Amino acid sequence: xxxxxxxREAGVRYGSADVLSNASLKLxxxxxxxxxxxxxxxxxxxxSLIAGxxxxxxxxxLFEGHPAHGWNRREFARRVAVVLQTEPTAxxxxxxxxxxxxxxxxxTGLYENGKDTVAIAEAxxxxxxxxxxxxxxxTLSSGEKQRVLLAAALAQEPQVLLLxxxxxxxxxxxxxxxxxxxxxxxxxxLLVVSVxxxxxxxxxxxxxxxxxxxxxxxxxxxxxxxxxxxxxxAVFHVHVKVHQRASGQPWMLYGE
Amino acid sequence: xxxxxxxxxxxSHGSALAFCFLMLVVATLAxxxxxxxxxxxxxxxxxxxxxxxxxxxxxxxxxxxALWTGGSLALAGVLxxxxxxxxxxxxxxxxxxxxxxxGAVLAIVFGWxxxxxxxxxxxxxCIGAGxxxxxxxxxxxxxxxxxxxxxxxxxxTINSICGAAILFLSSLVGLLKSFxxxxxxxxxIDAPDYSTLIWLTAVLAPVCAVVFRYSREWNLLSVGxxxxxxxxxxxxxxxxxxxxxxxILTGAVTALTxxxxxVGLIVPHALRMWLGADHRILIPCSFLLGAAFVALCDVxxxxxxxxxxxxxxxxxxxxxGPFFIWMxxxxxxxxx
Numbered sequence: 156x157x158x159x160x161x162x163r164e165a166g167v168r169y170g171s172a173d174v175l176s177n178a179s180l181k182l183x184x185x186x187x188x189x190x191x192x193x194x195x196x197x198x199x200x201x202x203s204l205i206a207g208x209x210x211x212x213x214x215x216x217l218f219e220g221h222p223a224h225g226w227n228r229r230e231f232a233r234r235v236a237v238v239l240q241t242e243p244t245a246x247x248x249x250x251x252x253x254x255x256x257x258x259x260x261x262x263t264g265l266y267e268n269g270k271d272t273v274a275i276a277e278a279x280x281x282x283x284x285x286x287x288x289x290x291x292x293x294t295l296s297s298g299e300k301q302r303v304l305l306a307a308a309l310a311q312e313p314q315v316l317l318l319x320x321x322x323x324x325x326x327x328x329x330x331x332x333x334x335x336x337x338x339x340x341x342x343x344x345l346l347v348v349s350v351x352x353x354x355x356x357x358x359x360x361x362x363x364x365x366x367x368x369x370x371x372x373x374x375x376x377x378x379x380x381x382x383x384x385x386x387x388x389a390v391f392h393v394h395v396k397v398h399q400r401a402s403g404q405p406w407m408l409y410g411e
Numbered sequence: 412x413x414x415x416x417x418x419x420x421x422x423s424h425g426s427a428l429a430f431c432f433l434m435l436v437v438a439t440l441a442x443x444x445x446x447x448x449x450x451x452x453x454x455x456x457x458x459x460x461x462x463x464x465x466x467x468x469x470x471x472x473x474x475x476x477a478l479w480t481g482g483s484l485a486l487a488g489v490l491x492x493x494x495x496x497x498x499x500x501x502x503x504x505x506x507x508x509x510x511x512x513x514g515a516v517l518a519i520v521f522g523w524x525x526x527x528x529x530x531x532x533x534x535x536x537c538i539g540a541g542x543x544x545x546x547x548x549x550x551x552x553x554x555x556x557x558x559x560x561x562x563x564x565x566x567x568t569i570n571s572i573c574g575a576a577i578l579f580l581s582s583l584v585g586l587l588k589s590f591x592x593x594x595x596x597x598x599x600i601d602a603p604d605y606s607t608l609i610w611l612t613a614v615l616a617p618v619c620a621v622v623f624r625y626s627r628e629w630n631l632l633s634v635g636x637x638x639x640x641x642x643x644x645x646x647x648x649x650x651x652x653x654x655x656x657x658x659i660l661t662g663a664v665t666a667l668t669x670x671x672x673x674v675g676l677i678v679p680h681a682l683r684m685w686l687g688a689d690h691r692i693l694i695p696c697s698f699l700l701g702a703a704f705v706a707l708c709d710v711x712x713x714x715x716x717x718x719x720x721x722x723x724x725x726x727x728x729x730x731x732g733p734f735f736i737w738m739x740x741x742x743x744x745x746x747x
């Protein structure tokens with residue numbers, strides 16, 4: 156399997172605070188990786204490092220052998236799509252305007268061509284938002300916005316999909332369908348990296364979990380290895396009871 | 412279904428462009444046809460004095476300058492609103508008009524009249540606008556990178572410093588010069604030489620083309636800098652391009668007319684309510700409608716109290732303000 160990202164002893168310092176330190180990680184195509192950890196553990200920082208949006212203060216973050224931060228932005232965006240938390244916008248863009256913005260890295264002119272139109276329609280269909288394509292983006296609910304932002308990333312037709320808490324505003328049905336879709340995409344060869352707080356969803360769908368605490372990687376491996384009661388209690392300071400599904404994946408109950 | 416079109420009425424881009432172009436044609440014809448004196452077109456065409464001179468040396472160049480002024484200001488407004496992600500930004504937010512005004516006021520106060528055949532006031536205004544632009548970019552860049560927030564802060568600060576300097580200067584000079592300063596600050600359109608118009612066109616036309624060319628980039632930047640960067644836009648470079656382009660558009664016309672309020676705010680806002688936020692349609696329509704708006708306001712400024720002329724900047728606000736309020740209140744919850 157081809158290694159896409161290689162992060163070598165990378166750290167990020169804001170002011171005098173090390174928000175991420177000494178992180179080493181390799182990410183391969185066809186993987187579905189979940190990044191988990193408490194608030195302020197450095198999950199989003201790690202994601203922006205991978206997305207080339209933050210520059211490592213120490214160490215390196217390489218994408219296909221070159222520093223992610225130093226890539227030509229357009230070339231990088233043709234390969235890597237990022238969905239950050241909901242984007243507020245002051246202006247009346249329609250849902251399809253927002254999704255169309257995902258096509259900019261592939262743009263050949265000022266207007267969308269036939270290929271763009273197809274990609275936009277398919278992406279809207281994939282998140283079940285095609286009915287809303289003429290709606291003002293600002294009038295959507297948080298969950299609907301999240302689905303539109305995912306559609307914009309899908310329209311980008313990337314090899315790598317990076318997501319920051321993509322299901323935080325989704326209802327149960329859409330949480331499951333999102334994760335099913337992410338697993339499908341990784342099955343098709345995409346590298347999917349998702350920051351999440353929902354360990355049960357991560358356990359059920361991701362093949363690999365990276366657990367962060369206080370800016371360092373505490374564990375990295377398949378859910379059955381990473382999600383042990385002792386480690387989770389040490390990282391999250393809650394009591395955790397780990398059960399096993401019939402399929403072998405762990406599922407957890409939390410309590411005081 | 413109503414729920415699916417909520418907020419953004421759909422108008423085809425073609426009909427929107429056609430409407431704005433029609434407005435431009437109407438405004439141009441009105442600008443040529445009406446003035447403080449009734450024009451006899453037959454004798455003007457036959458080259459008879461004074462109708463011929465009024466048409467060729469006054470009405471036509473004045474209307475052309477009004478069109479360029481309105482188009483440039485509306486375009487700069489749309490651009491700065493996108494870059495600063497704020498629908499209340501105007502062509503003057505980044506301080507260019509403050510610099511231009513300070514330059515012009517200096518020229519008036521020190522009594523400079525002409526330099527190398529050019530109007531010293533316009534020339535000084537251009538230099539002032541350019542100086543402010545450079546100062547703004549230098550102040551706003553942090554290790555070679557620009558951010559919209561720092562541009563905004565630098566612009567607002569420079570604007571108020573220039574404003575204070577203008578008040579200081581006009582408090583020192585006599586009544587006559589002080590009146591000339593006030594008159595300049597009101598904004599007004601006078602018939603320019605054709606050579607000035609040619610220069611103006613040579614500077615503004617390529618800038619307008621560049622602004623239109625990057626419409627998709629403005630779309631992304633108007634959502635957010637990270638959003639744009641993650642989709643392949645070189646945000647720092649595009650902020651610089653946008654800041655330069657908008658400042659040139661604003662500075663060049665302000666040097667000739669003085670500040671003209673409201674065009675850069677009202678025209679983009681009205682169009683956004685009507686057409687949505689896609690800059691590929693917003694930019695050409697803003698240019699056409701802004702041009703038409705100022706040309707029409709200029710007709711009113713010449714005719715309402717003829718032969719007395721009301722400064723066009725006063726007309727744009729007096730006519731534009733109530734119209735804008737009516738437009739906002741006719742849409743429930745439409746202030747956005």
